[in-house]
Amino acid sequence: MAASWSDSKAIDIPTHWHNLTADLPVKPPPDLHPKTHKPVKPEDLSPLFPDELVKQEASTDRFINIRDEVLDVYRLWRPTPLIRAKRLEKLLDTPARIYCKYEGVSPAGSHKPNTSVPQVWYNAQEGVKNIVTETGAGQWGSALAFACSLFVRASYDQKPYRKLMMQTWGAKVHPSPSTVTEAGRRILQEDPSSPGNLGIAISEAVAVAATNADTKYGLGSVLNHVLLHQTVIGEQCIKKMEALGESPDVIIGCTGGGSNFGGLCFPFIREKLNGKIHPLIQAVEPSACPWLTKGIYAYDFGDTAGMTPLMKMHTLGHDFIPDPIHAGGLRYHGMAPLISHVYELGFMEAISIPQTECFEGALKFFRSEGLIPAPEPTHAIAAAIREALHCKETGEAKVIPMAMCGHGHFDLPAYDNYLQGNLVDLSYSQDKIKASLAKIPVVVS
Ligand SMILES: *Cc1c(COP(=O)(O)O)cnc(C)c1O
Numbered sequence: 251m252a253a254s255w256s257d258s259k260a261i262d263i264p265t266h267w268h269n270l271t272a273d274l275p276v277k278p279p280p281d282l283h284p285k286t287h288k289p290v291k292p293e294d295l296s297p298l299f300p301d302e303l304v305k306q307e308a309s310t311d312r313f314i315n316i317r318d319e320v321l322d323v324y325r326l327w328r329p330t331p332l333i334r335a336k337r338l339e340k341l342l343d344t345p346a347r348i349y350c351k352y353e354g355v356s357p358a359g360s361h362k363p364n365t366s367v368p369q370v371w372y373n374a375q376e377g378v379k380n381i382v383t384e385t386g387a388g389q390w391g392s393a394l395a396f397a398c399s400l401f402v403r404a405s406y407d408q409k410p411y412r413k414l415m416m417q418t419w420g421a422k423v424h425p426s427p428s429t430v431t432e433a434g435r436r437i438l439q440e441d442p443s444s445p446g447n448l449g450i451a452i453s454e455a456v457a458v459a460a461t462n463a464d465t466k467y468g469l470g471s472v473l474n475h476v477l478l479h480q481t482v483i484g485e486q487c488i489k490k491m492e493a494l495g496e497s498p499d500v501i502i503g504c505t506g507g508g509s510n511f512g513g514l515c516f517p518f519i520r521e522k523l524n525g526k527i528h529p530l531i532q533a534v535e536p537s538a539c540p541w542l543t544k545g546i547y548a549y550d551f552g553d554t555a556g557m558t559p560l561m562k563m564h565t566l567g568h569d570f571i572p573d574p575i576h577a578g579g580l581r582y583h584g585m586a587p588l589i590s591h592v593y594e595l596g597f598m599e600a601i602s603i604p605q606t607e608c609f610e611g612a613l614k615f616f617r618s619e620g621l622i623p624a625p626e627p628t629h630a631i632a633a634a635i636r637e638a639l640h641c642k643e644t645g646e647a648k649v650i651p652m653a654m655c656g657h658g659h660f661d662l663p664a665y666d667n668y669l670q671g672n673l674v675d676l677s678y679s680q681d682k683i684k685a686s687l688a689k690i691p692v693v694v695s
Pocket residue numbers: 360361362389390470471472504505506507508509510511579580624626627655656657
C-alpha cells in the first residue's frame with residue numbers, strides 16, 4: 251500500500267523520546283573534563299546548558315516524556331510524511347520498496363527543529379535570556395532562531411537566505427571567526443582570511459555562553475540529548491511502517507554529527523535488539539569527511555580551541571578542516587559519541603560516497619519524486635539507489651526506509667554547480683588526517 255502525505259496524519263505524534271543508552275548491553279564511555287580528564291559532572295555542564303538538558307544528556311531512562319508545550323509546537327509540522335518513492339523505484343526498475351522519511355516539512359526545512367524546540371523551551375523555563383550557537387550551512391541557526399521566536403531570543407552565521415531567515419525570526423548573526431571572542435580574534439590574527447569551520451564556531455559560541463550568566467549554548471547535533479529529541483522521527487516511522495504492514499530490511503541515513511541518523515535509526519535498533527526486526531542499519535558519510543570509515547575511535551575535543559569536554563568518538567582530529575563540499579552540514583570533525591559507540595558494538599555499518607554520485611542520485615530522486623533534497627540527505631538517497639539497484643540484480647524486494655532530513659531550496663547553487671559540470675569529487679587527504687590526528691589529546695585517566 252502506498253503512503254501519501256495525507257494519510258501520514260493518521261498516526262499521532264509520539265509522546266516520548268527514546269534513549270538508546272538504556273537498551274545497550276555495554277554503556278558508552280563517559281565524557282571527560284577537558285583539563286582534569288575525569289568524567290564530567292553535571293555542574294561542569296551547567297554554565298552551558300539548562301539543568302533538564304544536562305540531566306537528559308546523562309540519562310539512562312529508556313523513555314523520556316515530551317512536555318505538552320513542546321508537543322504543541324511539534325504539531326505545527328508533525329507527523330511528518332513517510333513517502334513511498336514509487337516513481338523512483340520505477341525509474342530504477344527495481345523490485346525494492348523505497349520509503350523516504352521526510353523532515354523537510356518543518357518550518358526551518360530540516361529535522362533540526364525537533365531538538366531546537368525542546369532545547370529552547372527548557373532554557374526558557376529556567377530563565378535563560380539568550381542562546382548562542384554556531385551554524386555551518388545555516389540549518390541549525392534557522393531551526394534555533396525559529397524555536398527562539400516562540401519562546402525567547404537568540405544567536406550566529408553565514409549563507410545569505412538562511413541568514414535572512416534567522417534574522418526574520420529575531421536572531422543576531424555573526425560570521426565566525428569573529429572579533430567577538432578571544433578564540434575568534436586569535437584565529438583571525440593567524441589567518442585574517444580564515445574561512446572558519448564548525449569547530450572554531452563552537453569554541454566561540456561556548457566562550458560567549460560561559461562568560462554570560464543569562465546566556466546558554468545550544469548544539470544542533472552530536473550530543474546525547476540532541477539525538478534523543480530526534481527519535482520522534484524513528485518512533486513515528488516504526489508506527490507508520492507497522493500500519494503499512496512493512497518490515498524494514500535496510501535503514502539508511504546520512505551522518506554529519508549523527509542526529510538525523512540516530513533519530514531515525516535508534517528506535518529501530520531497539521526493536522532489532524529486542525529481536526523483533528533484523529534490518530541492516532547503514533550510515534552514509536561523505537568521502538571527503540569519512541569519520542566512521544577512516545577516522546579513529548578516541549577521546550577528542552568537540553571544538554577547535556579545546557574548550558568542550560573530551561568525548562570518545564570517531565574523529566578526524568579537532569583541528570581537521572574538511573574540503574568545502576556542498577553538504578555543509580556534514581563537515582564536522584567528529585561523529586556523535588553515542589553513534590560511535592553503537593558502531594563499535596557492531597549494531598550498524600557505515601559507508602562513504604563521493605559527492606558527484608550523491609548529486610546524480612539526487613537528480614534521479616527529484617526528477618521522479620519532485621522533492622529537492624538538501625545536499626546532506628543526497629548521501630542517503632545515493633546509498634538507497636545503490637541498494638535498490640543491487641535488488642534489481644538479485645530480484646529481492648527489500649524494504650528500504652531512508653532519512654530525507656531536509657529540503658534543498660537554499661542549496662540550488664550547489665545543483666547549478668553540478669549541472670554546469672563544476673562539481674568534482676574531493677577525496678580526503680590521508681596526510682591531512684594524519685597531521686590532525688597527531689594533535690588529539692593524550693588522555694590520562
Ligand atoms: C544539520 C543537518 C545535517 C547534519 O547533521 P546530523 O546531526 O548528522 O543530522 C544533515 N542534513 C540536514 C538537512 C541538516 O540540516
